[in-house]
Amino acid sequence: MKRPRLPSWAGDFALFLALLLGSFLLLSVVSSATAPGIRERQLLQAARSLGLWLDRAPSVASLLETSSRDAAFASVGARPAMPALLSGAVWRVASLHHHWFLETYALRSGFLLLQSLAIPLIYLVLQPFRGRPAALIACALALFVPRSLHLLATASLDALAVVAWLLVLAGYVRCVRRGSLRWPLVTAALFGFALSISPAVAWLVVVLVLHTLWIRRKELRQCAREGMLPVPSATLPALVIAPITFLATMPWLWRETSVRGRQFALSALAPSVSPTSYAGTLVSAPPFPRSHALRELSASLPTITVVLAGAGLAMIAWSWWRARRANPDRSGLAALVVLCLLFAVSWPAIAPAALAVYPPRWILAVPFAAALAAEGAMTALSMASDLTASRSLRLRRALLASGLALVIGTIALQSIRSPLTLGAAFAPLFGGPSAMRESHTLAVHDPSMAAGLVDAIDALGRPSVSLHAPEIGSDLWDSLRSAGRFRTQIRVVPNPRDADLLVVGGPAGDALVRSVWGRSGTPPQLLSTVERDGELLLALYRVR
Amino acid sequence: MCPQEISPRQRRLRAAIVLALPLLAVADLGAILWARSRPSLSSVPSQALRDAFSASYRAGDLVVASPPSLATPALSLLGSALPQNAFTFADPSRFERALELSLGGPRSRDLSGWKQADEKRVGPVRLRTWVNPKPLPSRFDLVASLQPNDVRVTHGPSPSAGQPCSFSSSNETDLPPSSPLPWSPRARFSCGKDPAAFVGAVALEDRRGILRRCIWIASGSDTVRVTWPRVPAGTLLRTAAIVAAPLAPNPNAELRVIVNSALVAQRQIHASNTFEPVDIAVSALSAGGELSIELEQRSGALLPICVEATLR
Structure with missing residues (x-):
């Protein structure tokens, strides 16, 4: 008897939910073990402010009252409000009124929920063209990138930019494929919503226009003759629908809309530069190093993902060269993936100084590198299937699944083994953190790792200490203390000569320790360290 | 594509490519496990190290630490056990004796050509005493x-x-x-x-x-x-x-x-x-x-x- 089969969309929906739930659980576990990072403070404060606003409102109607809303949203300002609003709502219920969640986790929860959408969205983008296996492999390869997982598990504007891009792409690829009116309308609405998550989605328009020109390249001459320019089909509805969904999800813009709208646009289009060390020098102004995003991406991806992505890219190039691909949808998707990847890694090189983003958002390239790697993995699986001698389909499938499980298992182990030091997780076969440290190319630590030192500070048994930590923001200690990670009152001092304790990492930190040593005649006492793979990332010294 | 259509040479090439991928994954895993097994400063028993150092140290000894990237924090483990006038970070050729703190066992490049006189193990640290066969005294x-x-x-x-x-x-x-x-x-x-x-x-x-x-x-x-x-x-x-x-x-x-x-x-x-x-x-x-x-x-x-x- 033939078993009844679920419709295809139901299976995809179930997989989408399973991926969302799985990603959210994994991010929650990693997030619980990860201390607040240096750039999270403002976002978590915004979430708390919105949570208090929701709490103090006597009724739902009072939320529409202008002055209290404006006061609450002042901390969010021109930044996207949706994730902070979600986090604030969860924090109010789960941390303020009940003690279900730790405060840091509750304040991150809205961000985590949105950021866990990244993985199922990769599935939605790839599945219609490459089928379920390839889409699922891409999801696994995108999820198990240690340093990207670290960003996804914290409140991060960079991670939100990934989600915003993928949201719009999920609608756009359906517009390209199906040609009905429904998907351009949905895509337009998604664009407005994505803009309220991250203004970085505005740059995706450039990629989508380029992609539309590519897939309609055969019609270009005729279009030019008729004086028309091919644009994505969602463009026209986006002009009407996107502003509505955007305004609906940005309460800050409900008053003085034109003035604040301009402020939002200007802040989104202004350069965003955080002084960052690269190749041994602190870069804080143009010219920015052009290869930063590419180097950070290639050093951050597990070796197997880099190799598979290279194979995937080679396969796509080979297919184009030999013109063997009959299915235009697949080559269109491949072009979209390559364009997005190129845009993400080349933006620091091509952006004018007025629009520069530094350090570059290398994480934006991860889903597309994973999509290329999935292409490479599917090619390898197909080759392996041809080579398998057994005629038993089951045995063949079991062999292929074992090989795939080995590869995915390896990168999963790399990603989730040590959340405390995920910031240093560079590909081990490329030398790992020690190669990064010796070449002075990229920073090997994330300031949130300093959470690993706080027990040693408490163990000193002093109610308050002065501390000098040149590479760690002063707000980190307040965040850790308010999150209940330790008790000692920390007074951050700018001059190391006034400090009781030093927290340093890297060669510059060693030079500081030696200078303190030269001053006092005896070496400072090493109290605690944060290490990974035999490399010292952060060290806590007692100076006096 | 049917397997019959592939030439034996192509088949071998494809087999090598297919096998290389899981091998690469295993090598990646091996690199991770090897890196995890490297000794760490946090596992050093500081007090025992200080006691062992004080027992071996003689005035005029050169004190070195290896590997070089961990030299400063490794010497900091000694704290007040390291005398104020101890010689550190100096050209070794003029010294007759040196004490080396080696985390994980590598030998300092500074002491190549020296003869090892003694070695003690304190947790992951090896405390070695070295003698210079041809000291070139400094005037x-x-x-x-x-x-x-x-x-x-x-x-x-x-x-x-x-x-x-x-x-x-x-x-x-x-x-x-x-x-x-x-x-x-x-x-x-x-x-x-x-x-x-x-x-x-x-x-x-x-x-x-x-x-x-x-x-x-x-x-x-x-x-x-x-x-x-x-x-x-x-x-x-x-x-x-x-x-x-x-x-x-x-x-x-x-x-x-x-x-x-x-x-x-x-x-x-x-x-x-x-x-x-x-x-x-x-x-x-x-x-x-x-x-x-x-x-x-x-x-x-x-x-x-x-x-x-x-x-x-």
Whole structure:
């Protein structure tokens, strides 16, 4: 008897939910073990402010009252409000009124929920063209990138930019494929919503226009003759629908809309530069190093993902060269993936100084590198299937699944083994953190790792200490203390000569320790360290 | 594509590619497990290490730590067990004995050619005692003798360099973030208004991570001269010099050694220099006399150079 089969969309929906739930659980576990990072403070404060606003409102109607809303949203300002609003709502219920969640986790929860959408969205983008296996492999390869997982598990504007891009792409690829009116309308609405998550989605328009020109390249001459320019089909509805969904999800813009709208646009289009060390020098102004995003991406991806992505890219190039691909949808998707990847890694090189983003958002390239790697993995699986001698389909499938499980298992182990030091997780076969440290190319630590030192500070048994930590923001200690990670009152001092304790990492930190040593005649006492793979990332010294 | 359509050569190639992928994953895993098994500073029993060190240490021993990237924190584990006058970060050739703290077992490059006399294990640290088979005793340490009564420091345009650099031993001056030192040492000769323009003893590391105490020489003018008017008799000057800001573009400097007013040697200093010692014959000092080290910068940017030197 033939078993009844679920419709295809139901299976995809179930997989989408399973991926969302799985990603959210994994991010929650990693997030619980990860201390607040240096750039999270403002976002978590915004979430708390919105949570208090929701709490103090006597009724739902009072939320529409202008002055209290404006006061609450002042901390969010021109930044996207949706994730902070979600986090604030969860924090109010789960941390303020009940003690279900730790405060840091509750304040991150809205961000985590949105950021866990990244993985199922990769599935939605790839599945219609490459089928379920390839889409699922891409999801696994995108999820198990240690340093990207670290960003996804914290409140991060960079991670939100990934989600915003993928949201719009999920609608756009359906517009390209199906040609009905429904998907351009949905895509337009998604664009407005994505803009309220991250203004970085505005740059995706450039990629989508380029992609539309590519897939309609055969019609270009005729279009030019008729004086028309091919644009994505969602463009026209986006002009009407996107502003509505955007305004609906940005309460800050409900008053003085034109003035604040301009402020939002200007802040989104202004350069965003955080002084960052690269190749041994602190870069804080143009010219920015052009290869930063590419180097950070290639050093951050597990070796197997880099190799598979290279194979995937080679396969796509080979297919184009030999013109063997009959299915235009697949080559269109491949072009979209390559364009997005190129845009993400080349933006620091091509952006004018007025629009520069530094350090570059290398994480934006991860889903597309994973999509290329999935292409490479599917090619390898197909080759392996041809080579398998057994005629038993089951045995063949079991062999292929074992090989795939080995590869995915390896990168999963790399990603989730040590959340405390995920910031240093560079590909081990490329030398790992020690190669990064010796070449002075990229920073090997994330300031949130300093959470690993706080027990040693408490163990000193002093109610308050002065501390000098040149590479760690002063707000980190307040965040850790308010999150209940330790008790000692920390007074951050700018001059190391006034400090009781030093927290340093890297060669510059060693030079500081030696200078303190030269001053006092005896070496400072090493109290605690944060290490990974035999490399010292952060060290806590007692100076006096 | 059916398997029959593939030639045997293609088949072998495809099999190699397919097998390489899981092997790469396994190698990645192996690299992770190997890295995890590397010893860590956090697992060192500090008190036991201090006790073992105090039992082995003799006055006049050189104290080194390996690997070089962990030298500073590893020596910091010793705390007050390391005497104030202990020799660290010095050229090993003049010492008869050395104590080495090795985390994980690698041997310090500084001690190649030495004979191991003893080894103790304290957790992941190996505390080794080494004996130098051919010590080359130092008659005069130029770095240690950088004191106002022993030395005269001048700077200025080449060739005269006649302006004196003033000695101070008050407060340190903070140096710019791009400097390899956070601040100047208290005891220094200031050469001009720029706080980074001074001559003083500091500890710096070269590109290989080798650390040495050396004389930081920087000036607002193109030439600095450091003169020791009364050095004891000696026949060999062992020197090493590095550019203190190795990432600077194309430094071009010349180091000259002058004995009793006669130029005896000159060396170009490049960004690629390391603390590799160079011996200079100074037979004119066989009865002692005046020794000068002169540094002339010829590139646009005046970069600090750090010089280590002992008279043998």
